[in-house]
Amino acid sequence: MLNTFQQHFHDALPSATPDEAARQEFAKSLKQFVQQGILPGLGPVYKARATARFERETGRAPADRHDIRKAMTPDPYFQHYAAVNRISQELLWDSVIDSIDRDADAVDAQAKAGSAKNKGELRIPADFEVPRYVSALDIHCMPGGYNGRGADTDGVRLGALYDRGVYLYSMGYTGPDNDDMGRSVCNYIKRKLGGWTPKRILDMGCTVGHSTLPYKELFPDAEIWGIDVAAPQIRYAHGRAGAFGLDVNFAQMNAEQTAFEDGYFDLIVSHIMLHETSGKAMPKVFAECHRLLAPGGYMIHADLPPFDLMDPFTQFILDNETYYNNEPFWGAMRDLDQVKLATDAGFPPETIRFDTAPMAVMEFAAQQASGYSQEAADAVADREFTAGEFAPGGGWEVLIAQKAAA
Ligand SMILES: C[S@@+](CC[C@H](N)C(=O)[O-])C[C@H]1O[C@@H](n2cnc3c(N)ncnc32)[C@H](O)[C@@H]1O
Known part of the structure; x- marks a missing residue:
């Protein structure tokens, strides 16, 4: 039985009327x-008819x-899906x-109020060039993309859209926050x-700092x-961290x-x-990680498992994401030799590996199911979870590498 969570409300999150909330719940369902x-x-x-036709x-x-794509795309069931x-x-x-949009001023004011509480820095440079792989498309069909165009580049609207939208997108499987x-x-x-x-x-x-805040904890x-290339996300992230009572720099x-x-x-x-970057950007990102790390420091990228x-x-x-969800680099990225990229960036080969970080949400769900007692927390702390037990996948794929000691 899969488990989903309702999103925790926080002071920067746009509020929904009952009708809006119902529509959002419908979209998620x-x-x-x-x-x-x-x-x-x-x-x-695929087995019953597409293979035979191919x-x-x-x-x-x-x-x-x-x-397989050539075999499946003419099939009416696939087209329906x-x-x-x-x-x-x-x-x-x-x-x-x-x-x-019902109350854009309130969304803006909420984020500003959060920012006022966050003692961390907020840096938005006056002239910044957003890379084309972010600015040129509405990634995963999110209207305006991360950074937006025109007036949307200024405020926090697209950050608020991401915060609530990505909860529906992940159907609650990435936890209440x-x-x-x-x-x-x-x-x-x-x-x-x-x-x-x-x-x-x-x-x-x-x-918007969803994954950033647990590090503060x-x-x-x-x-x-x-850091992010999209100013609306960064402004909102700073306000959201403040709404959580945390001092984090963005x-x-x-x-x-x-x-x-x-x-x-x-x-x-x-x-x-x-x-969501590009074949040209990835080697540069790895090289930048190597430059920025102190000797012995770790680089950990959680992303999609390689296709092999x-x-x-x-x-x-x-790979349907590549074709139907405005994610042009989705498939190509999984074909890249990331271990080689990390080696080329200067990381010692013996420190580079792929591994799986089990989904924390499964522990959380198990605790919720058993009533939040200390015993329940202790019981799940060292347990191995099975993919599908509380969430569709079992874990996040991480590429990990360590910079050589001085
Ligand atoms: C799917 S979102 C990441 C979600 C987020 N890390 C989380 O855990 O909730 C991808 C983000 O990467 C940002 N991005 C893409 N290329 C970037 C780059 N070269 N430098 C910094 N941010 C980048 C996008 O603007 C977008 O906000």
């Missing part, structure tokens, strides 16, 4: 229906995800826009690098920076080339940023 009710039918359709037409069996999936994606953003990725990587650090306490932490591509004395900066000095950070993390870790049909399913 439709997405869930597509995932749980329609998607599972694709496998049988073989008839080409005289051979489908060999890879590209062949792809169309409803796209509609549910567009609908979820639309359902949030209504609550933001949308922070499962950060929380899971924090747990991973606690368990695998036990006792290590970084003093300065950088979260690249932080958007785990390392309360650390100086923490979230800056509009490009992870390919930041303004920090050499060796400034002990830990650099990112969470699902890399697949999964079967071609699963690759095909995931």
Whole structure:
């Protein structure tokens, strides 16, 4: 039985009228229906009729995800799936826009009030060039993208849209604060690098800081920076952290080339940023991580597992994001040799590895199911969770590398 969470309300989050909330819940449920009710039918359709048609037409069996796509796209069941999936994606953003635009001044004032409480810095440079891979499209169909165009580049509207929209997008599976990725990587650090306490932490591509804030919880004395190329996200992130009562620094900066000095950070993390960059940007990001890390410091990127870790049909399913969800680098990124990129950036090969950070939300859900007692918390602390037990996946794929000691 899968578990979903309602989003925790906080003072920077746009409020919804009952009608708006109902529409948002519908958008989330439709997405869930597509995932749980329609998607599972694709496998049988592929086996029962798409493969046979492909073989008839080409005289051979489908060999890879590209062949599977050719076999599946003419199929009416697949077309139905792809169309409803796209509609549910567009609908979820639309359902949030209504609550933001109803009282845009309040959304702005809430974020400013949060910012006033956050003693961390907020840096938005006067002239900043947003890379084309972010500015040129409405990523995952989010109207305006991260940085927006025209007036939307100034305020916090797109940050508010992301905060609520991404909760619906993930159908609640990333927890009540949308922070499962950060929380899971924090747990991973606690368990695998036990006792290590970084003093300065950088979260690249932080958007509204969902994954950034758990680091403040785990390392309360650390100086923490979230950076992103999108100003509306950064402004909102600063206000949201303040609404949570946390002092965290946020800056509009490009992870390919930041303004920090050499060796400034002990830990650099990112969470699902890399697949939204480009083939040219990724080597630069890795090189920048190496430059920014102090000797012995760690780089940890949580993102999509490489395609070579999964079967071609699963690759095909995931690659639908590339084709139908405005995620142009989604598939190509999974084909890259990231270990080589990290080696080329200067990380010693023996320190570079892929690993899985189990989803923290599964522990949270298990505790919730057993009533939040200390016994329950202790019981789940060391438990292995099975993928699908409380959430669709079992964990986040992390690429980890350590800079050589001085
Ligand atoms: C999917 S979101 C990341 C979500 C966020 N890390 C979290 O855990 O909630 C990707 C973010 O990466 C940012 N981004 C893309 N390229 C970047 C770059 N070169 N430097 C900094 N941020 C970048 C985008 O603006 C976007 O906000």
